[in-house]
Amino acid sequence: MAIKSTYIQSVYDTVKKRNPGQLEFLQAAMEVLESLEPVIEKNPELRDAGILDRIVEPERQIIFRVPWMDDKGKVHVNRGFRIQFNSALGPYKGGLRFHPSVNISIIKFLGFEQIFKNSLTGLMMGGGKGGSDFDPKGKSDAEVMRFCQSFMSELFRHIGADTDVPAGDIGVGGREIGYMFGQWKKLTRLFNGVLTGKGLDFGGSLVRTEATGYGCVYFCNEMLKARKSSFDGKTVVISGSGNVAIYAHEKATQLGAKVVAMSDSNGYIYDKDGVNLQTIKRLKEVERKRIKEYVNEHKSAEYHEGCFDIWNVKCDIALPSATQNELDKKAAEVLVKNGCIAVAEGANMPCTPEAAEIFIKNKVSFGPGKAANAGGVATSGLEMSQNSQRLAWSFEEVDKKLHQIMVNIHTAASQAAEEYGTPGNLVNGANIAGFMKVARAMLAHGLI
Numbered sequence: 470m471a472i473k474s475t476y477i478q479s480v481y482d483t484v485k486k487r488n489p490g491q492l493e494f495l496q497a498a499m500e501v502l503e504s505l506e507p508v509i510e511k512n513p514e515l516r517d518a519g520i521l522d523r524i525v526e527p528e529r530q531i532i533f534r535v536p537w538m539d540d541k542g543k544v545h546v547n548r549g550f551r552i553q554f555n556s557a558l559g560p561y562k563g564g565l566r567f568h569p570s571v572n573i574s575i576i577k578f579l580g581f582e583q584i585f586k587n588s589l590t591g592l593m594m595g596g597g598k599g600g601s602d603f604d605p606k607g608k609s610d611a612e613v614m615r616f617c618q619s620f621m622s623e624l625f626r627h628i629g630a631d632t633d634v635p636a637g638d639i640g641v642g643g644r645e646i647g648y649m650f651g652q653w654k655k656l657t658r659l660f661n662g663v664l665t666g667k668g669l670d671f672g673g674s675l676v677r678t679e680a681t682g683y684g685c686v687y688f689c690n691e692m693l694k695a696r697k698s699s700f701d702g703k704t705v706v707i708s709g710s711g712n713v714a715i716y717a718h719e720k721a722t723q724l725g726a727k728v729v730a731m732s733d734s735n736g737y738i739y740d741k742d743g744v745n746l747q748t749i750k751r752l753k754e755v756e757r758k759r760i761k762e763y764v765n766e767h768k769s770a771e772y773h774e775g776c777f778d779i780w781n782v783k784c785d786i787a788l789p790s791a792t793q794n795e796l797d798k799k800a801a802e803v804l805v806k807n808g809c810i811a812v813a814e815g816a817n818m819p820c821t822p823e824a825a826e827i828f829i830k831n832k833v834s835f836g837p838g839k840a841a842n843a844g845g846v847a848t849s850g851l852e853m854s855q856n857s858q859r860l861a862w863s864f865e866e867v868d869k870k871l872h873q874i875m876v877n878i879h880t881a882a883s884q885a886a887e888e889y890g891t892p893g894n895l896v897n898g899a900n901i902a903g904f905m906k907v908a909r910a911m912l913a914h915g916l917i
Contacts, residue, residue, distance in 0.1 A: 472499075474506045480521045487526075491574035493793060493818075497581050498525055500822055504900040507889045512908075518916070520908045527580065529553040532573070533623045535601055537616040540609055549620050551599035551627055551635075552580040557910035560631055561597030562587055562846060562853075564638030567645065571602045575793075579638075579817055583846070585903030586839040589878045592850035597633055599624070605640050617648035625653050630661040630856070636849045637666040639792075642712070643673075662856030665849035669861075674852035676867040677845075682716025682815065683868070684844015684875050685788060685836075689813035690724065691879035692834035692895070693786075698810065701725030706784040708732050708776070709791035710753050710760050713815045713842070717788050718746050730782045732791065733760040737779040740770040783807040790815030798823035805831045814838035829894055840878050840899040847874045 472478045484498050502521065509516050531551040538544055550573060553561045563583040566576070576598050584596030601620060605613050628635060637646055646666045653663055660672075667673035676683070686700070693699050703726045707714045710731045718728045727743040733753075738744065738760055748766055752758045761772045773779075780787065780800035787809055789796045793816065801824035804812070812828055813836035814820060820828075820835075828835040848871055855861055862870075878899075885905070886898030 472503055472506070474509060476516055477502050477506055477509065477521065480525060483522070484525050488574070488577070491577060493574045493578035494581065496822065497578040497818065500896070501581070501585070501900050501904070504897040505904060508901055508904065511889070514912070515908055518912055520911055523911065524555060524584070524904075524907065525581070527552050527554045527577065528556060529627075530573075530577075531627055535603065535616065535620050535623070537612070537619045539612050547601050547603040547616070549599070549601045549623060550576045551624060551633070552576050552597055553627070553633055554580040554596045554598070555584045555907060556595035557907050557914060558588055559593035559595050560629075561633035562594035562636070562849065563596060563598040564600075564636045564845075565641045565645075566598070566600035566638040567603045567605050567640030568600070569602055569604045571600045576600055578793075582817060582839050584907060585900060586843045587846055587850075588903040588906045589840055589881060589899060590843055590847040590850060590874055591877060592847065594634075594846065594850050594853075597635075598638075599635055600638065600641075603640075605645065610644070613645060614648045617645050618652045621649045621652035622656065624649075625656045628663055630663045630853075634662065634849075634853060635664055636846070639711075642666075643668055662853050665852040667852070672852070672856050674848060674855055674867055675862065675864040676871060677848045677852060678712065679716040679719070680848035680871055681713045681842050681845035682718070682790070683720045684847065684871055685713065685717050685790070685813050685815040685841050686720040686724065687844065687872050687875035688836050688841040688879055689786065689788065689811055689834075691876055692811050692813065692836055695883070696810070696834060699724070700786070703727070703785040704729055704783070705786045705788065706730045706779060706782050707788045707790055707815070708737075708779050708795060708819070709789075709816065710749055711790075713845075714788075714790040715746070715750060715753065717790055717815050718744065718749070721786075721788070722746065726786065729784065730779050731760065732776040732779045734776055734791075735759055736761060736772055736774040737776055737782075738763045738770050738772050739782055740767055742767075742769045744770075780804055785810055787812045788815050789819035791819060792816055793818045794821050796820045796824050798827060800824065801827035805833060809833060812836070813841040815842050817842065825896055829896065835895060837896045837899050839903060840882050840895060843878055844871055844875055847871055
């Protein structure tokens with residue numbers, strides 16, 4: 470696809486000029502702007518109010534120094550980020566990512582996507598994202614604690630339960646959230662829902678651990694229903710072996726599928742008998758080992774170097790759940806050739822635009838990340854609700870709400886795609902449905 474509207478092209482040209490070299494952000498902006506052309510044509514008041522010009526520019530960009538000391542007494546300095554992108558629908562909401570690859574472009578791309586993802590959930594949350602180029606891998610608990618305390622010593626000035634509510638992301642799990650919440654509490658003398666993904670003992674929500682993986686499968690199941698199919702009896706490939714991948718495996722298996730391949734950053738495993746979930750959980754969640762250790766316990770399995778080659782494994786359903794741009798045009802062509810009928814993004818933007826185009830062109834049901842992986846932030850929103858009420862809901866209650874939210878997201882994206890002339894194209898549908906709610910709120914608030 471290419472931008473045809475001169476107005477939208479001018480908006481993108483400005484984004485490109487203001488954000489040189491920020492490839493991930495530019496890619497995300499292009500993908501959304503392309504799909505909004507028929508919306509602007511049908512709703513010229515959005516152009517007149519400069520909604521697109523405003524929505525591509527963050528309301529606030531915060532970059533700060535994070536000094537910390539390792540166990541040997543050596544001083545390190547990392548960079549921290551918080552992008553508060555859009556608050557039209559509520560407090561900024563989006564995760565914190567700790568990974569060496571983190572930079573301003575990645576955080577802005579994630580924050581921009583978060584605007585529309587949060588809108589799609591139907592919950593009152595704006596869009597934001599944050600993180601640091603700190604790598605928690607190989608660090609002791611004490612080192613991670615010192616880093617988290619230093620990080621929060623600056624971040625606390627910019628967040629709050631009714632202002633900006635961060636959560637976890639890659640490299641930020643329950644341990645890191647706990648350390649940051651403790652520092653927040655010490656600095657502010659407040660005990661509230663300022664962070665989500667907290668431990669169950671101090672305000673966390675049941676299902677939050679499972680939410681993104683479960684939600685991805687719930688969304689994919691709606692896509693399958695639309696083509697008169699289901700997970701039952703299907704072969705599934707899931708990239709990654711972290712939180713999202715593990716619980717996507719769990720839910721897909723519960724629905725009758727067989728997961729035959731999973732991966733980590735070094736390579737992937739293939740098990741024709743079905744990847745044993747309990748072994749993966751133990752290796753990744755408890756022992757924190759590499760996925761290649763799986764083959765030492767399961768003789769039916771094979772290990773292959775090169776994580777991106779996982780898409781050569783024949784499957785009915787693919788759930789890319791590792792990282793951005795992991796599935797390219799060539800991989801998409803292989804999946805189509807091998808008979809894949811559905812792809813749902815468990816990670817943020819794991820498919821390149823060219824790959825998504827291949828899927829849509831070949832009638833493969835394709836669920837974009839802002840819709841398919843919205844289960845995590847949806848359950849974070851449910852955690853915020855529980856915190857505000859000083860209540861804790863049961864696992865079944867939260868899971869039921871999550872399931873319904875994912876069904877609603879699929880319905881909204883499908884209807885928007887139909888209304889604006891691209892039936893079945895959930896990329897366009899999700900962008901349009903997410904955008905329209907934010908745009909209406911921005912119009913109502915005036916020029917701010």
